[in-house]
Amino acid sequence: MAMAGRLRRCLPLLRRVLTSDSLSASHRPASIKVLTPTLTNQEFSRNYAAASAPKEQKVKVPLTIFGVSGNYASALYIAAVKANVLDKVESELLTLVEASKRSPTFSLFMKDLSVTADTRVKAINDICAQAKFSDITNNFFAVVAESGRLVHIERIAQRFAELTMAHKGEVKAFVTSVIPLPPEEERELKGTLLDIIGHGKKVKVEQKIDTSILGGLVVEFGQKVFDMSIRSEDVVTFTEQTMFEQLRMGR
Structure with missing residues (x-):
């Protein structure tokens, strides 16, 4: 009492x-405070532009979030909103995160920076193809894998969830x-x-x-x-x- x-x-x-x-x-x-390392605008633009469609409309991010996870989550949010697949992308992102939690081998692979970029991208593409993920999600994971940022994927998923919640009010x-x-x-x-x-x-x-x-x-x-x-x-x-x-x- x-x-x-x-x-x-x-x-x-x-x-x-x-x-x-x-x-x-x-x-x-x-x-x-910001809990993630920073990602330069040049690195962010170079990496994600390669896998994203040209901008056709202005999409405003509902929250301003920073660091590696914030930049990647914001980029994915913009791409998903433009393609009208926000809920699907969120579900696919969480599916991969949960898979990494259930599989110690997969989790170790995502954290191992000694694996070459080509190997990481091929593995992620194979996983996305088997899971029948959308092109937006597949391209995004490929960019994250190529840049060696898979270690941040759980934090990216958390920040993406914050954006989708803000989007829904x-x-x-x-x-x-x-x-x-x-x-x-x-x-x-x-x-x-x-x-x-x-x-x-x-x-x-x-x-x-x-x-x-x-x-x-x-x-x-x-x-x-x-x-x-x-x-x-x-x-x-x-x-x-x-x-x-x-x-x-x-x-």
Whole structure:
């Protein structure tokens, strides 16, 4: 009961934090950061242009994401939207990722940079042909294989999923707490997020349990992270001041 009470006290504060203009950019959580290496515009353009059809229409990417995974996911999104096969490409991308998780040999192959580019491309083309993947997906995987970026394919799939969700007006929020978020608090959290991202969209909440925290929440959505958890056994009260300090310090 005490833990549930802490969660209830946390949600109104989260609403105030998310809607407040008082936190400047310098006070944003330090955990909002790019997790992937960079890919130069020249490398990106050279690699993907070889496998993509000429541009016939302007397609706006719904989210700005960075790094290797962001660049490749954005390129695939644009190609898939132009060809009107967004859902199919997403399904095929996830199929390959799941296959790599189930097969240690395949997973090792994707990470082994000692394999020549020609061998990687031939293997990927054979896999795509057997799976009857679309040309968009096949061409994309061939580019990723040739450039030695197969090691990033799972992260690319995650970023692509973010783009497809944004395309559909969906936002996924990850909530970490010490106990499952009760239905009433989950609804309140969704309402808070809708106030921020705009009503008319859909919010999907995925809960994670972390027994190392004593109370509070860690909320992640988009590329934002708000950590308002209590992790020290020395902290016995859940105060507004403590939570704001955590936000400002990027804890």
